[in-house]
Amino acid sequence: MNSGAGFPVNDLFRRRFQTGLAITTLTLSVSSTLFLLFFISRLGLGGSFSAKTLTLGLNSIFSQFNFFLGGLIFLVGIVLTSFIVFLMMTQRTRDFGLIKAAGCPNSLVAGYFMTELLTLSFIGCSLGLFFGFIFDYATSIFIFSEYQLVNWWLAPVIFIVFLVLAIFFGLQPIFKVSKMSAAAALSQAKYFGLSDEFSFKSSRIKLGWRIAVRSLFRRKTATIRIILFLSVVFALLTVSVTGGIVAKDTTNDWLGNSVSDGIVAVADSNFGRQYELLLSKFNSGKEVEDFNYTDPELGVKSDVIDAICLMTFVESVDPRLIVYGHVKEIANFTVAEDSMQILPVGDHREGDCLVIGVDPQNIDNVGAMKGRFLSSNDSLTAVIGDSVSQSMYSPSPSRYVVLSDPLVQSIQFNNTNFQIVGLCVDPLNNGFVTYVPLEKMMATTGLDRPNIVFIKIADSYPVDRAVEELKNIVQNVDSSLDVFDFREIVKQNSDFLSSIWSIILFLPVFSLISASLCIVGYLMLSIEEQRHEFGALRAIGAKPRVIFSISVIQSASVIFSGFAVGTSLGVIIALMILIADPVVTSSSIAIIICWILSGLIGIFLLSLYPSFKLAKTSILKLLS
Amino acid sequence: MSEEENVMVRTKDLEKTYTVSDGKTVVGLEDLTFDIPRGSFVVICGPSGSGKTTLLNILSGIDRPTKGEVQVNGQDLTGKDEDFLADFRCLHTGFVFQAYNLVSTLTVAENIAFPMEWLRKTPQEIETRVSELLSSVGLADRENHFPSQLSGGEQQRVAFARALANDPELILADEPTGNLDSKNAERILKVLQELKEKGKTVIVSTHEKQVREFADIVITLKNGRVVTDSE
Numbered sequence: 001m002n003s004g005a006g007f008p009v010n011d012l013f014r015r016r017f018q019t020g021l022a023i024t025t026l027t028l029s030v031s032s033t034l035f036l037l038f039f040i041s042r043l044g045l046g047g048s049f050s051a052k053t054l055t056l057g058l059n060s061i062f063s064q065f066n067f068f069l070g071g072l073i074f075l076v077g078i079v080l081t082s083f084i085v086f087l088m089m090t091q092r093t094r095d096f097g098l099i100k101a102a103g104c105p106n107s108l109v110a111g112y113f114m115t116e117l118l119t120l121s122f123i124g125c126s127l128g129l130f131f132g133f134i135f136d137y138a139t140s141i142f143i144f145s146e147y148q149l150v151n152w153w154l155a156p157v158i159f160i161v162f163l164v165l166a167i168f169f170g171l172q173p174i175f176k177v178s179k180m181s182a183a184a185a186l187s188q189a190k191y192f193g194l195s196d197e198f199s200f201k202s203s204r205i206k207l208g209w210r211i212a213v214r215s216l217f218r219r220k221t222a223t224i225r226i227i228l229f230l231s232v233v234f235a236l237l238t239v240s241v242t243g244g245i246v247a248k249d250t251t252n253d254w255l256g257n258s259v260s261d262g263i264v265a266v267a268d269s270n271f272g273r274q275y276e277l278l279l280s281k282f283n284s285g286k287e288v289e290d291f292n293y294t295d296p297e298l299g300v301k302s303d304v305i306d307a308i309c310l311m312t313f314v315e316s317v318d319p320r321l322i323v324y325g326h327v328k329e330i331a332n333f334t335v336a337e338d339s340m341q342i343l344p345v346g347d348h349r350e351g352d353c354l355v356i357g358v359d360p361q362n363i364d365n366v367g368a369m370k371g372r373f374l375s376s377n378d379s380l381t382a383v384i385g386d387s388v389s390q391s392m393y394s395p396s397p398s399r400y401v402v403l404s405d406p407l408v409q410s411i412q413f414n415n416t417n418f419q420i421v422g423l424c425v426d427p428l429n430n431g432f433v434t435y436v437p438l439e440k441m442m443a444t445t446g447l448d449r450p451n452i453v454f455i456k457i458a459d460s461y462p463v464d465r466a467v468e469e470l471k472n473i474v475q476n477v478d479s480s481l482d483v484f485d486f487r488e489i490v491k492q493n494s495d496f497l498s499s500i501w502s503i504i505l506f507l508p509v510f511s512l513i514s515a516s517l518c519i520v521g522y523l524m525l526s527i528e529e530q531r532h533e534f535g536a537l538r539a540i541g542a543k544p545r546v547i548f549s550i551s552v553i554q555s556a557s558v559i560f561s562g563f564a565v566g567t568s569l570g571v572i573i574a575l576m577i578l579i580a581d582p583v584v585t586s587s588s589i590a591i592i593i594c595w596i597l598s599g600l601i602g603i604f605l606l607s608l609y610p611s612f613k614l615a616k617t618s619i620l621k622l623l624s
Numbered sequence: 625m626s627e628e629e630n631v632m633v634r635t636k637d638l639e640k641t642y643t644v645s646d647g648k649t650v651v652g653l654e655d656l657t658f659d660i661p662r663g664s665f666v667v668i669c670g671p672s673g674s675g676k677t678t679l680l681n682i683l684s685g686i687d688r689p690t691k692g693e694v695q696v697n698g699q700d701l702t703g704k705d706e707d708f709l710a711d712f713r714c715l716h717t718g719f720v721f722q723a724y725n726l727v728s729t730l731t732v733a734e735n736i737a738f739p740m741e742w743l744r745k746t747p748q749e750i751e752t753r754v755s756e757l758l759s760s761v762g763l764a765d766r767e768n769h770f771p772s773q774l775s776g777g778e779q780q781r782v783a784f785a786r787a788l789a790n791d792p793e794l795i796l797a798d799e800p801t802g803n804l805d806s807k808n809a810e811r812i813l814k815v816l817q818e819l820k821e822k823g824k825t826v827i828v829s830t831h832e833k834q835v836r837e838f839a840d841i842v843i844t845l846k847n848g849r850v851v852t853d854s855e
Contacts (some may be wrong), residue, residue, distance in 0.1 A: 035713070207734075207738050207741050207742075210729070210730070210734070211727065211729050211730065214729040214730075217728050218728075218729060376747055532725070533725075533727050533728060534729060535725070536721070536725035536726070537727060537738075538710070538740050539684075539686050539713065539715065539719060539721070539725065540713065540719070540738070540786065541710050541711070541713040541714025541715070541739055541742055542710060542714075542742065543706070543707050543710040543711075544706055544707075544710070546742070618687075619687070620681065620686065621684045622727070623721075
């Protein structure tokens with residue numbers, strides 16, 4: 001027998017198939033976890049990809065969503081790593097017994113196997129880091145067209161955590177077998193970590209099922225681990241797909257409300273272009289910074305509005321006065337329900353945003369709401385955008401703000417306090433907006449004319465034709481005015497949001513690929529340990545399809561068990577993290593079901609590969 | 625019975641070669657041509673690596689020859705597909721492996737029963753046959769035990785019972801006494817003799833002289849070729 005590291009290294013080379021499979025799976029586990037966490041960082045969780053776009057509310061939804069995905073991806077990696085090293089070392093039980101029986105001291109045998117474990121774990125984790133960076137670089141270049149390393153500290157953290165986990169879980173079977181006698185380690189009952197308790201003895205089921213199910217029961221630990229692993233993968237898939245599609249539909253619905261179909265605007269041509277820039281800021285645009293919103297020349301004269309109102313295709317007119325202003329948070333107090341203590345709510349934070357005066361009676365397009373929108377009876381009320389809410393009305397430990405709720409607080413603009421009655425998601429100026437009644441707005445600013453007028457065109461009338469006719473009318477009265485159709489920008493915003501959700505929905509695909517390769521690895525190892533018995537069955541007269549069916553029953557049992565547990569868990573988690581008042585349509589449910597079923601079918605089909613390979617293997621090779 | 629019908633095994637110019645890892649060809653069997661009459665007790669002997677197991681594997685349909693023809697129990701095995709060979713193994717032969725090759729997830733009774741299940745025999749038929757076989761090999765009280773709970777000799781007897789499950793005409797045994805003590809070896813030889821007396825054809829590979837004493841025909845192999853052929 002070799003001494004030192006020679007034997008373990010030679011042994012790893014001798015068992016090339018098992019060694020290669022274990023290193024590949026470990027590499028895949030580490031690299032996919034690192035890559036996915038890097039990717040999530042780029043998408044928003046502490047990253048910069050969406051920091052200058054979207055509204056803060058949407059960014060917060062993405063971060064929350066990504067946080068759960070990150071956690072689940074990490075969990076997938078951990079379970080996969082622990083499972084692989086456990087399976088790998090458990091399969092050495094008999095070898096351990098053989099070496100012990102040959103007279104090698106227990107400590108030396110344990111040392112050999114620990115060296116093997118350390119070697120495999122180190123190589124697997126190192127290769128995992130390397131490929132994680134490669135995948136991250138390639139994907140960044142492909143999707144974002146640039147590479148900037150984000151959260152590099154994740155790499156050493158993942159390396160250390162996974163290496164420690166691999167060693168911890170790999171040592172368990174080594175310690176277990178080192179306590180066994182050589183005879184027990186060599187025993188068939190202990191072979192490949194089998195349980196010596198055969199409690200499942202029913203013989204009323206078909207032979208293939210009997211062998212498959214007993215084999216799974218016999219390898220309880222390995223079976224439970226693979227089911228646990230698949231459960232986490234399917235939970236991840238369900239959360240990302242269900243949450244992602246519902247959130248995508250809901251947020252797109254909010255965006256669609258920002259400028260509804262059939263609405264055009266009349267404004268000074270400079271102001272209209274500025275409005276376009278403010279609206280497209282959501283995906284990439286940038287407004288003119290020193291734009292003078294309070295310029296009286298920008299106002300739309302009443303005779304223009306009167307002329308518009310006379311047109312037959314105009315259903316309603318929604319005049320607005322938009323200025324860029326400084327706003328302040330007004331704190332409030334609340335009474336604690338249990339202690340009846342008076343507690344402060346909010347602080348005295350300040351910020352800049354667009355302040356939009358609207359006539360509540362005529363308003364046509366409002367984003368999604370929490371609370372309510374302005375009503376005709378309101379006088380000193382306001383609705384704030386989600387970015388104003390996130391930046392000025394959220395709890396802030398650094399400022400000792402424990403309680404904060406915009407709906408019980410007010411906002412001050414031009415020394416006038418407006419009680420906040422609702423929140424909205426508005427792509428305009430990335431959600432940095434505040435809506436107040438038009439009348440009060442005019443009073444506080446001293447401006448007596450709206451600077452933009454939204455016009456609802458009758459559904460039956462072609463919008464393009466209406467734009468042309470409106471242009472003729474308004475430019476006859478005031479040549480500085482123009483007519484703007486924002487449908488293209490709204491579509492760009494919607495596409496941008498959809499593309500981000502698509503990228504997020506792409507994440508579970510990587511986990512699925514990883515899970516599929518893992519299940520193939522598991523089945524290969526599982527078949528390897530049953531190879532001899534399958535050979536015996538074939539030699540006695542079992543047709544290849546009988547062996548194929550036994551193998552398929554085994555893989556289907558673990559995959560469907562993992563699917564049942566994982567999707568149930570995934571639905572619960574998705575319901576927990578879903579946004580309030582989600583938009584759930586029958587088509588989105590159908591898409592979700594298709595996605596999840598595709599994942600299941602994909603994993604199942606891939607798992608058939610080892611079974612096909614097994615059915616094609618000659619009897620002598622199986623028996624050798 | 626015609627002369628043709630009286631032949632259980634017929635081989636003609638049988639050849640088996642293997643390609644090893646460095647691309648070289650190794651001869652397993654070469655130019656084997658012989659007939660084995662029905663109801664005979666045949667011993668294949670020879671040193672290790674002479675081709676005994678390869679010959680048994682080819683005669684049982686587990687392996688295919690590289691060249692030549694094989695006919696067993698009137699069935700031509702040359703060029704047949706895997707499904708045909710599986711049916712052939714199940715219906716016409718009973719193979720006792722040197723390493724027993726019992727299925728560890730099945731009980732003793734189930735190990736004996738499964739070749740019958742593939743032939744879709746009724747549960748009553750299977751139960752009766754299993755009890756009969758277990759009694760004949762002296763393991764009636766171990767039917768619900770698993771292979772790992774049996775000794776080597778007991779596992780060998782289960783392997784015999786399994787080989788006889790479908791009452792095949794041809795019994796092949798690869799070194800059936802190689803792993804057994806003298807008492808268990810005697811018991812197995814007695815079983816083989818009884819089978820011969822019942823009109824079955826028994827082909828045994830061995831390098832033990834004790835077994836050769838029971839033989840009607842001894843085929844001695846050396847480097848894959850027949851060295852002597854005596855009756």
